[in-house]
Amino acid sequence: MPSQRPVGAVTRGTTNPNRLRRADRWLISTHAARLRGGPPPVLVDLGYGSAGVTTREWAERVAAVRANTQVVGVEIDPERVAAAQPLSRPGLSFVLGGFELPVPPARVIRAFNVLRQYDEGEVPPAWERLRQGLDPAGIVVDGTCDELGRLGAWVTLDRSGPLTLTLSWRLNDLDLDTRMPSVVAERLPKALIHRNVPGEPVHALLGDLDAAWARSAPYATYGARAHAVEAFAHLARSWPVIGDARRWRLGELTVRWSAVAPTSQP
Known part of the structure; x- marks a missing residue:
């Protein structure tokens, strides 16, 4: 557990099974080489919400690309962290935290439907903080999607700053x-x-x-x-x-x- 209060605010926490399947598919296909290269990667699901189901799904999907990936769900709400613990297994864990990311440097930080609930002026400092939590080959994926995951958009950043905008439709x-x-x-x-x-x-x-x-x-x-x-x-x-x-x-x-x-x- 982090010794200081997690940085950030509690979000609504709504989620649904398979809500992030489109973004997961894009990541695994577009960034497969990034996931496979270097030491075993840490993947962070920041603000996974009231249930850890999409984090578990992410861990299952990336395992097809690299079996020794460590996926960590990070939530600012202690009750959500406690509720997700039954889903924990080797390679998948859930911890209390916020933008300070109480985990090793990450290959991927996924923050979906998190910053949407902040003010626009809070985005640049949040991005900067997340970028500081990346390993040298790491990326941040800051995105938003609808409740069923059929419509979404996300920005990809590396340690140098924003790289791309991806739009996704069913x-x-x-x-x-x-x-x-x-x-x-x-x-x-x-x-x-x-x-x-x-x-x-x-x-x-x-x-x-x-x-x-x-x-x-x-x-x-x-x-x-x-x-x-x-x-x-x-x-x-x-x-x-x-x-x-x-x-x-x-x-x-x-x-x-x-x-x-x-x-x-x-």
């Missing part, structure tokens, strides 16, 4: 419900959610994304995946998109952070 929901991709705006990370206004880069990105989606509508005849591949390929002609159709078919679009970073500090 593609069938877009075509079946005739929604536009910009619906993901409601799940943007805290650093961006208040920046979806004219003049901000993320607003321009979402506008161009909707336009590309509408332009590619005829491809919906071949299914939601074909629609997404065409739309995202069109967007990639004018935006620094990272990745290709293999990720797009899964409903993932990643762009460089420099293209969407806020134009001013909060």
Whole structure:
């Protein structure tokens, strides 16, 4: 247990089984080499909520990439830590803590639906503190998703700062419900959610994304995946998109952070 009071505030703690499956799939595929390289990695699930189920799922999924990974759920609420203890096993533990991270340097720090509940001005110092908790090959994944995990967005940072923004959709929901991709705006990370206004880069990105989606509508005849591949390929002609159709078919679009970073500090 940490000797000082954990840094941070208690969040609502809502969670559901499989809520973070899309982000887990992205991490395991996109950062497999990072997980496999170097000494056995520590992965931190910061603010896992009222139940440790998504932390346990994460441990099971990363074990397919590297068996000797140590996954640690960190929660600021002692009752949540106590409630999660029955899920503990070799390679999976739950401890009391906050942004000070009472664990060894981490390869991955996952903070989903945590900073969303803070003020925008609190994000940069929180990011800085988390980055200090990384090992040399480590990354922070700060994200937000809906209750069922079908819609989400996350920022990836390393020790140097923010790298990318990833947007994620359950593609069938877009075509079946005739929604536009910009619906993901409601799940943007805290650093961006208040920046979806004219003049901000993320607003321009979402506008161009909707336009590309509408332009590619005829491809919906071949299914939601074909629609997404065409739309995202069109967007990639004018935006620094990272990745290709293999990720797009899964409903993932990643762009460089420099293209969407806020134009001013909060």
